[in-house]
Amino acid sequence: MNGRVAVLKDYGGDFELREYPVPEAEPGALVIKLTRAGVCGSDLHIWRGEMKDVYGAPPRDLTFGHEMAGRVHRLGAGVTTDSRGRPLAEGDRVTFLYFFPCGRCRVCLHDEMANCPRKARANRVAGTAPYFNNAYGDYYYLRPGHFVFRIPDDISDDMATPANCALSQVLYGLTKAGLRQGDSVVIQGAGGLGLYAAAVARDLGADRVIVVDRIPGRLELARAFGADHTLNIDELATPDTRVAAVKDLTEGFGADVVADLVGYPDVIPEGLRMLRVGGIYLEIGNIAPGNVFSYDATALVRGGTRMIAMANYSPWALGESLAFLARTRHRFPFDKLVSHVFPLERITDAFQQAEWSRRGGDPLRVSRAAISM
Numbered sequence: 001m002n003g004r005v006a007v008l009k010d011y012g013g014d015f016e017l018r019e020y021p022v023p024e025a026e027p028g029a030l031v032i033k034l035t036r037a038g039v040c041g042s043d044l045h046i047w048r049g050e051m052k053d054v055y056g057a058p059p060r061d062l063t064f065g066h067e068m069a070g071r072v073h074r075l076g077a078g079v080t081t082d083s084r085g086r087p088l089a090e091g092d093r094v095t096f097l098y099f100f101p102c103g104r105c106r107v108c109l110h111d112e113m114a115n116c117p118r119k120a121r122a123n124r125v126a127g128t129a130p131y132f133n134n135a136y137g138d139y140y141y142l143r144p145g146h147f148v149f150r151i152p153d154d155i156s157d158d159m160a161t162p163a164n165c166a167l168s169q170v171l172y173g174l175t176k177a178g179l180r181q182g183d184s185v186v187i188q189g190a191g192g193l194g195l196y197a198a199a200v201a202r203d204l205g206a207d208r209v210i211v212v213d214r215i216p217g218r219l220e221l222a223r224a225f226g227a228d229h230t231l232n233i234d235e236l237a238t239p240d241t242r243v244a245a246v247k248d249l250t251e252g253f254g255a256d257v258v259a260d261l262v263g264y265p266d267v268i269p270e271g272l273r274m275l276r277v278g279g280i281y282l283e284i285g286n287i288a289p290g291n292v293f294s295y296d297a298t299a300l301v302r303g304g305t306r307m308i309a310m311a312n313y314s315p316w317a318l319g320e321s322l323a324f325l326a327r328t329r330h331r332f333p334f335d336k337l338v339s340h341v342f343p344l345e346r347i348t349d350a351f352q353q354a355e356w357s358r359r360g361g362d363p364l365r366v367s368r369a370a371i372s373m
Contacts, residue, residue, distance in 0.1 A: 003138035006347045007126040008062040011049030014348045020131035025076035028144030032094065036161040037135035038067030039354040041191065041263060042287050047351050050288045061126040065135030066098040069151060069160040073139065083147045084319055093157070095164045095322070096148040098122060098135070099312055103145070114172065114312040136347060147315040152326045158338045159329070162192060163321040169284060170197040170261070171321050172313035174204060177257050177282045181205035186246055186255040186274050187227075189262035189285060190218035192337065195225045197259055199332045202226030203324060210249055212242065225332050239270040246274040253277075260285045265293040275305060283309040 002019040009016050025031045045051055046064050055062055072092045082088045101108055101116035108116050120143075122133040130141040142148060151160045170193055179185060185201045187194045190213035201209050202225075211222040212231045219230040229249055236242045247254055254276035260267055263285035272281055272295060299305075325334065342350040 003132060004344060005063050005126055005132065005134075005138075006065075006136035006344065008047065008059050008064070011052070011057070011059060012047065015136070015351075017345060018126060020127065022073075022132070022139050023130040023141055025074040025079075025141075026144065027077040028079060029076040030072055030079060030094075030142040030146065030148065031074040031132075032068075032070040032096070032140040032142055033073040034068055034070035034135065034138060034140055035093075036069045036157040037065050038161045038165070039350055040065075040067050040162070040165055041193070042066075042165075044351070044354060045263075045288045048355075053289050055124060062124055063126040063134050063136060064124055065137075066122070067162050067165045068098070068135035068140060069093065069095045069157045069164075070140065076144070082150045083315065084149060086150050088148070088150065093151040093160070094148050095151055095160050095318065096140075096142055096146060097315055097318060098164060100143065100145055101315070111314065113314040114310055119312070136344070138344070147318065149319050149322055152322060154329065155322065155325050156335075158341075159325055159334045160322065162196070162337070163325065164318055166192045167196045167200075167321045167324070168313045168317040169193065169310070170259070171200050171324065172317035173197075173259065173282050173284050173308070173310055174200055174257070175317075176310070177259070177280045177308055179204050179206060179257050182207045183256040184208035184210070184250045184253075186210045186212065186258040186271065187222075188212050188258065188260045188267050188271050190215070190222040190230075191261065193261035193284065194218075195222060195337065197261055198222050198225040198227045199328065200324065203328060208249060208255075210246060210255065221333075221336060224336070239273070242270060243273045250276070255279060257282060259283075263287065263291075265291040268293045269295045272299070272303075272305060275303065278304040278306075280306045280308060283307065284311075287311065 001022045003022045004017045004019055006015040007018055072090050100120040101113035102118040105118055132139040132141045183206050185206050187197045190211050198209050198211055209227045210229045211227040213219050214233045222230055231245055236245055255274050257280050258271040258274050259282040260271055340353050
């Protein structure tokens with residue numbers, strides 16, 4: 001039996017579908033039949049060619065994608081439960097980590113699996129066994145040592161797909177930043193990450209959730225996801241006015257936590273100025289090489305500023321993300337985070353639709369259908 005994999009031929013261009021044999025599941029592994037895969041901001045960075053230093057120019061048989069959900073197609077010997085100990089059978093709906101911390105190094109043993117220096121990632125070269133290493137294909141081979149979670153029955157595939165990236169990332173990040181009941185938080189950017197962050201911050205008990213963006217549709221959606229205040233940077237046209245607005249909304253102190261979920265380094269100095277003395281700046285948005293910012297180190301010292309940056313999360317965050325979705329599915333409009341669904345053979349169209357930078361911005365995350373179940 002063969003399955004399809006989408007391979008990028010040219011940066012910013014078309015994908016080609018290639019077929020490879022679906023492998024058997026070795027002991028401890030699973031083969032997942034994918035039902036959904038999301039077009040994440042980091043995937044757009046790759047597609048545009050902004051990660052050429054990592055993947056080469058031109059791309060060489062490049063396959064990628066990491067937001068996904070599906071059904072268990074084959075269970076390897078010894079796999080009987082998910083990572084929370086719940087029974088797992090063929091046909092069960094699941095989502096899973098797309099990276100593999102070693103679990104044994106001194107970093108992992110400090111409960112920092114997100115930072116594991118030995119963590120393995122999927123191979124990005126198409127045609128490399130076991131062939132199905134990324135989200136944009138019919139199957140995914142979940143190697144031994146994985147973390148996998150059954151999806152609750154009342155959570156749709158569209159809701160579950162971003163859980164193993166965007167949602168888990170902000171849930172983990174805000175937790176590590178120490179966001180507490182009664183805190184104030186500023187979220188820079190109301191894309192997929194920012195909207196999830198607003199909802200998570202509200203669920204964690206934040207007293208004031210402030211979201212900054214320039215697109216009215218995104219800001220309107222941010223309010224539906226729990227924002228108390230939204231700041232439009234086209235109306236507050238300078239960093240000084242935006243910083244002043246945040247101070248006004250926080251009784252002159254500044255925010256307890258500010259999170260960059262935009263991906264532009266220029267927002268970081270502004271966000272640091274929005275913090276209260278002793279506040280925490282959470283950096284998640286910048287992932288492409290060459291994103292540089294400048295800031296007065298003395299201001300960091302005198303402000304007692306703490307900074308946390310992260311690119312992944314610890315496995316517990318994915319389980320908690322699914323629980324969060326189940327708990328809040330009637331509270332927040334998660335169905336509005338998927339604007340279009342494409343079959344796998346139209347993956348190029350999906351990327352062109354998701355490419356907000358060419359269209360002046362889009363408030364919605366785009367997902368595509370890999371397979372009709």
